[in-house]
Amino acid sequence: MRSSYLFTSESVSEGHPDKVADQISDAIVDLFLAKDPVSRVACETMVTTNRIVLAGEVRCAQDISLAEIEAAARATVKRIGYEQHGFHWQYADFACHLHGQSAHIAQGVDESGNKDEGAGDQGIMFGFACDETPDLMPATLYYSHRILEKLAADRHGKVVDFLEPDAKSQVTLAFENGRPVRATKVVVSTQHAVGCDQKKLRDYVKGVMNDTLPQGWMPNDEDAIFVNPTGLFEIGGPDGDAGLTGRKIIVDTYGGAAPHGGGAFSGKDPTKVDRSAAYISRYLAKQVVGAGLAKRCTIQLSYAIGVAEPLSFYVDTHGTGTVGDDVLEKVLPELVRLTPKGIRTHLGLNKPIYQRTAAYGHFGRATDADGGFSWEKLDLVEQLRAAV
Template sequence: MKKDFMFTSESVTAGHPDKLCDQISDAILDRCLQQNPKSRAIVESAVSAAILFLAARFDADLSIDFTTIAREVIDSVGYHRTSFSGKNCSILSSLDEMSPENNFDESQLSDAEIEQITARDQATVFGFACDQTPVLMPIPIWLAHQLARRLHEVQLQNILPYLSPDGKTLVGVEYQNREPKRIHSITILASQNDPAAASLKQLRDDIRQTVVEPVFAEQTIQPDRDTRIYINPEGLLSPGGPEVHAGLTGRKNAIDTYGEYAKHSGAALSGKDPTRIDRVGAYAARYAAKNVVAANLARECEVQLSYSLGLSRPVSIQVETFATGKISEEEIARRLEQHFEFRLAGIIKQLQLRSRPSLSEDGFFRKLAAYGHVGRSDLDLPWEMTDRVDCLQD
């Protein structure tokens, strides 16, 4: 295991085509669950140039205006061009109804009945936590998300009105003895609607002043004189977005999770209702790993859950602490199995995943579709709670 190394993680803005597709898929899912919390839906989106394609399977008793939701999302992330906007984007759809007869209401199930609800997919999911940041996330992806969010804010708030919604950020961090020591590099790619709206020098100066400096103003690790800062190193990017590169739901799994600092499932998170174990299992694994680190049982913890069709419980619960554990990994796994709910219906019930979209008009799952499904300090996520610390310590 390496102790001294440099690691980079990237993030993208909410206007990146892949994240646009994730938000559209999850916004439709939110609407389905708002209409019927027990409904099921699988939604995938693809966008290119001025065309959006929607593929969805959903319960037959739902009545959802898919295209209107998609257009609202496109407008909300800031696409108002004559070539691409919520108003003029062509939308093609392939919609397939499925029977709602296999649905269940987990809130009414006894423990014995929860045991009878089996995984509907075969999946291996991962959760990770470490003590590098207050939210127990790896610092490269944490900083990359802060930069991406700020880059999109300065565009939406017209602080830099010439920017377009599409952008990317990358942060490199040097580690010594597996602890972050300095910022090695910062890279930001910002696109603009009109290449003549701002020169490359103006763009670089503006991004430094409005994005980089505010984000790092309160960080514990600051860029130093040797930190390499690259802003559009290959020149101006125009116009960005779907007209330049296509987008697809579920193509940014590393950005959705741990920035590749830790393992993540190959399955997409967005666009899937809570009965999909490859989505909710990843949340349960993060919940477990975060509580292990918060309980001071390890400084780093990766939890692996493997599910098989026809079984309610994971067939394997594995823990890796990267030589930072205070007790054995086998003992941590035993405590997790004792104190955490890893059954499909149990996860949904405990985290109240099907009722959450109805608690807010703007939904729940769509908010996860940009800037990470885990490690969010801006959202009240049940899998980010550290309320099981006492159980694990005992």
């Protein structure tokens, strides 16, 4: 690896149209899992000017009415804060095209007789951890998320009255000897109220940047700080740009600092290995770095539809490991069974815990008391150290 370089990651807020779609899709996942913990859900959402459209496949042991599904979608938009002329939680048109799960997919996934539960699809999944932040996440993405979380908290808390839900951030950091040392460029574009004083907005956003970045990291050059560089940003959210589930997968994971298998997470129940295997890969990579066995760790898993056991398991500590990658490849699968059922059981994934993941990243988050973000726990560190 190069020791000195610039690297950039971006984030988008909960009000970004694609993230609105992700959160609605995961609200539907939570609705079904709350009724039946072994529900099957693959829900796609499109949002545009005053319109919400759902499509996909579902299966549930309990009856769930169209009214309940619509209420979950509208409640999500209301929580985000959209009450605009062009996109309003109460008045947007709603259409639902969810239908029953394919019987052919079901027969491959379902557990029956001597057959273990199979993967919901083929694919490759990656997990990553590094020691750049306390949450073992890439620093560029970590600070991009934190800036937008602060904007959202101030908007919801009415600390300021000129912010609207849609926003994006981008942070470029300089790395020296492989460590982040300062920001060289910071970008924030945020939707704002009509007639907002642009200097007031810029001064506020610069203050958030400065408070979020470590002391001394804020660029001194005004030309390195970009706040709404196109000028006005009054029309935003689904009214300004259509949103779709699964279009922000790099924001959801590692900000480009690690590979991505290509599959989206939101809208999928945990039998879908696009989601659950990406979570367990992050969990295992985090154990490696948390145990002090490497400064960086990438893990890859692969699956075939209907097959329980993974087809491959790969570990790369990027030359930073204190034990061989081949040793970790042998030991880690002995600590957690990497079948879909094994993953769901180990992490407790059959719960309505997913809508909260659909903004500000699926990783680098605090574990919740109800089992949310269970893949962020560092609870295998001692076992891993003993095993190697």
